Amino acid sequence: MTAATDIAESKYEILPKTSPGGEIEGDLLEVAMGPQHPSTHGVFRMDVALDGERVVKLKPVFGYLHRNHEKIAENATYLGSMPYTDRLDYFCSLTNNWAYALAVEKLGGLQAPERAEYIRVITAELTRLQNHTCLIGFLLQDMGASGTPLMYAFREREKILDLFESLTGARMMCNYMRFGGCRCDLPPGWLEQAKQVVDNYPRFLDEFDRFLSGNEILLARTQGVGVLPRELAINAGITGPMLRASGVNYDIRKVDKYGIYDRFQFRVPLGEHGDTYDRYMIRLLEMRESLNILQIALRDIPSGPIMDAKAKIRGFRPKPGEAYGRIEAPKGELGFYLISDGGPNPYRYRVRPPSLINLTVLEDMCLGHIVADVVVILGSVDIVLGEVDR
Amino acid sequence: MLGEGIIKGLAETARNFVGSYVDKERLVTVQYPEERLPAKEAARNFPFLVFDGHDPHAGLRCVACQICEKECPPQCIYIEKSMDKKPDYVGKPQFYPKIFDIDISVCMSCQICVEVCPFEAIKMDTEFELSHTDRFAGLLFDKHQLAKSNEYYQKIHPNEAAEVDGHLAAEKAKAEVKAKADADAKARIAAAKTTTPPAAKPTPAPTS
Numbered sequence: 001m002t003a004a005t006d007i008a009e010s011k012y013e014i015l016p017k018t019s020p021g022g023e024i025e026g027d028l029l030e031v032a033m034g035p036q037h038p039s040t041h042g043v044f045r046m047d048v049a050l051d052g053e054r055v056v057k058l059k060p061v062f063g064y065l066h067r068n069h070e071k072i073a074e075n076a077t078y079l080g081s082m083p084y085t086d087r088l089d090y091f092c093s094l095t096n097n098w099a100y101a102l103a104v105e106k107l108g109g110l111q112a113p114e115r116a117e118y119i120r121v122i123t124a125e126l127t128r129l130q131n132h133t134c135l136i137g138f139l140l141q142d143m144g145a146s147g148t149p150l151m152y153a154f155r156e157r158e159k160i161l162d163l164f165e166s167l168t169g170a171r172m173m174c175n176y177m178r179f180g181g182c183r184c185d186l187p188p189g190w191l192e193q194a195k196q197v198v199d200n201y202p203r204f205l206d207e208f209d210r211f212l213s214g215n216e217i218l219l220a221r222t223q224g225v226g227v228l229p230r231e232l233a234i235n236a237g238i239t240g241p242m243l244r245a246s247g248v249n250y251d252i253r254k255v256d257k258y259g260i261y262d263r264f265q266f267r268v269p270l271g272e273h274g275d276t277y278d279r280y281m282i283r284l285l286e287m288r289e290s291l292n293i294l295q296i297a298l299r300d301i302p303s304g305p306i307m308d309a310k311a312k313i314r315g316f317r318p319k320p321g322e323a324y325g326r327i328e329a330p331k332g333e334l335g336f337y338l339i340s341d342g343g344p345n346p347y348r349y350r351v352r353p354p355s356l357i358n359l360t361v362l363e364d365m366c367l368g369h370i371v372a373d374v375v376v377i378l379g380s381v382d383i384v385l386g387e388v389d390r
Numbered sequence: 391m392l393g394e395g396i397i398k399g400l401a402e403t404a405r406n407f408v409g410s411y412v413d414k415e416r417l418v419t420v421q422y423p424e425e426r427l428p429a430k431e432a433a434r435n436f437p438f439l440v441f442d443g444h445d446p447h448a449g450l451r452c453v454a455c456q457i458c459e460k461e462c463p464p465q466c467i468y469i470e471k472s473m474d475k476k477p478d479y480v481g482k483p484q485f486y487p488k489i490f491d492i493d494i495s496v497c498m499s500c501q502i503c504v505e506v507c508p509f510e511a512i513k514m515d516t517e518f519e520l521s522h523t524d525r526f527a528g529l530l531f532d533k534h535q536l537a538k539s540n541e542y543y544q545k546i547h548p549n550e551a552a553e554v555d556g557h558l559a560a561e562k563a564k565a566e567v568k569a570k571a572d573a574d575a576k577a578r579i580a581a582a583k584t585t586t587p588p589a590a591k592p593t594p595a596p597t598s
Contacts, residue, residue, distance in 0.1 A: 076463055077461065079461070079502060080461065080463040080502065081463070082500075082502075083463055083498055083500035083502065084463065148399070148403060155418050158418065162430075165430050165432065165433060166430045166431070166432055167432065168432065169430075169432040169433055169434040169501065169514070170433075170434065170499065173498070173499065173500070175500045175501060175502075183501075183505070184432070187431060187432060187549075207402075210398075211395075211398060211399060211402060214395075215395040215399075216392070216394070216395055217395060218395075313505055313506060314457070314461070314506055
């Protein structure tokens, strides 16, 4: 009997373990990683049971950052919840805005004009770029490459955040999209600046690729670590880059074709092994596809209005009904489910957060690996606690 | 080769280190308190109240309609309406806020108050150095701290302010034309009154 099957059998029980000789009994060591642990990306706790350095059990504990987002939204107006969506996944406020706006637009029968749709695609793809860039920085930081890759990633991200600031007024809490369009038009010179950022981005990606993708330490730490099998990924409802790293071709931009994504030619990168290296590589490749989408969108953006003429800012009361709006957020499927009873605030407001659902398979990925790998595997899941706990 | 990655990485670090002395692209940070980046036009952080002219009380555009108080998602605005009225920019008598408080420790800079304000009275400031030793009273801004002149608004958001000014001027012009038309109509009626009964009332006061 191998060590791996031993571990698999003791998956759900923490029992004193006899040594191979049988005479000395040793206990499993229980470690609470977090909630104040630098590798847990926020206030998140993992109760890990260790046999030596091997993980035999892992229990994710969340809820430390719960701040009642859904209930607050049920008591606020539809518009009043928009700034709160920024604070779900605070790296990607613009995609959160879009998902929420999409759900409310379905509910209220609004349609964003052409130019607004282009602006949404541009901002969403820029968000995806900066999210993945950061993720790679954090992942390397988790592996012990302290500082440098993260700082390089942040240097590039700052250029995108500058674009966000000059468009929306805030770097992270953008609060930019509205039901039936966008809040304000692009400022003069913004498109040129965005084009410049997009044109220079491949240089940075090449640099990252050159230094990291073939690096022997990165290969040793990620290949074969935290394998997520295809079947498990599908059964657990995993979405986003994690699912695609396990080889499932599922991208909501292709499946739903929400917004105007049917107009863009882009490929969906797929992994083969579902390990941490594949998840890292998927993000790099997705950034290159995002750049292609951005090139086309920045070239084709038409002029015109940015708000649906029917949309009004105050006193918005959709007809009774329900709607589910979902988009491919950088972390996976982000959905908003709303029920309206005809009043000024939603009767039910539910967020389907990709981070939380992608976390549910953490134990399956970590069993049998050492503690240091748990940190890397968690890093490759790409969570933001604002979204996990809501 | 073992260790090749380390050498490659160190070479890149050295390239960036030396490059930061020559190339502007590689020197991305600024030394903050001494050096500052120029503020962006769209930048926002906390709201302020705009007043026209030089008197913060007489020129205050806010008419205490309390829409922003109702719409504010974190409920950080507190308004009390005045008992009396004062003329607004077109000369129409309007209420004004007796108390207008914004708790900026609660405010989340979402700009919804600015969007819902029908009177262009509340706008977003770009001032961010607001740290204070008193976290309660020091972060509760009253009407006098919030009131800032239209010139200041034009300085921080030039394009937006120009648009707002044009819009307000158009409204004022419209109001003036209407007032003039009203006055003319009144005068005509008064004149008609004076002409039709010639002897009955020698000097009828043009009352409305």
